[in-house]
Amino acid sequence: MTLVALYRDEGVVLRTQKLGEADRIVTVLTRGNGRVRAVAKGVRRTRSRFGARLEPATRVDLQLYEGRNLDIVTQAETLDAFGARLAGDYPAHTAGAAVLETAERLTAEEREPALRLYLLVVGGLRALADRRHPSRLVLDAFVLRAMASAGYQMALESCTRCGAPGPHGAVAVAVGGVVCPRCRPPGAATPAAETLGLLRALLGGDWPAAEATSERVRREGSGLVAVHLQWHLERRLRSLPLVEGG
């Protein structure tokens, strides 16, 4: 046996899959090493020393061996059990699942550092677990910011195409956001002015303004955020249709 590399990082568990009789493959978004897939041996046994530490949406301090295909988790210590705190609130739990799936999908390559996204995931899960704001608003704010950090910021002020200063009323997701009357392609959406205001507030972190909106405006905003996300990911998110408002 040759020397194996041991490394330590903190991360958020995005997904777990069963492997064999008692093991699991855990997909973790780490702070320093991007998205990593690793094997947690024996984790499904009741007496596993990992216990609930490798459940989805848990922020953990990990020690791993670098493996040929998959790394191997040798130690895990809980930093924040966000998942366990979300499980008792169904709307927050479904929003949390969408945060995790979005993060997984936005990290196309394994081991590509994604610190900004990592911090957004931790912030989003913490806001959900602390019940700081309505869960659907937290999810939409996370998606808008995560998309921006991945280079797909939704234009909400000036025209996406020609840069003409706003405000503009039409949104063309395929183009990347709001468009002026001259650049407006056929089929562009015309959401309420308050809805675009909500999206600006979510992207900029203006929570008092975001929370002052009506249910109808929030629903329209969520719809636009979902279309924007799925357009750029080119595939539907499985969790999104199951997210409950709240």
Added chain:
Amino acid sequence: MYEGAVQDLIDELGRLPGVGPKSAQRIAFHLLAANPADVRRLVDALTQVKEKVRFCRVCGNVAEAEECRICRDPRRDQASICVVEESKDVVAIEKTREFRGRYHVLGGAISPIEGIGPDDLRIRELLARLQDGAVTEVILATDPNLEGEATATYLARLLGPLRLRVTRLASGLPVGGDLEYADEVTLGRAFEGRRLLEA
């Protein structure tokens, strides 16, 4: 790669849960060397399970008739239903001999990230069983992991308006284990679920 039939067998075995390519090869060669009568019994067992076994129309458990053995048993308490994810959980609870009521098998747990929502489970069938008021307690015995907890949360909220006692299996420390090795969530749950000891 092996020739025809042997490779086909290895491929089929390799599709079973928990069987990797090496195990598939080992099982295939074991069967090749086994006595024909033993192999025949295995083949019969496989055929029978597909022909005879179906799902109980009341509870969703595996059954050899319209209704499973437990639902047909008049001695089982009609007033309580224990909700589990899979048939194998029924077997596990039956072994404890602690529960005398009947079961409801959901067929999994809610998992948004896998695209599994409430409508994909036998939740409507559960509600239908609770309509006539004969059931007074529902015990939520979904797995003590994130998906199981979230499923229990969803069901508790759904059943809240019905006049029922809704309980959740206690979570806590594994018997025979050491406290210091318990993770924070498990230990926290054990605290929440602590009970009074009579002097």
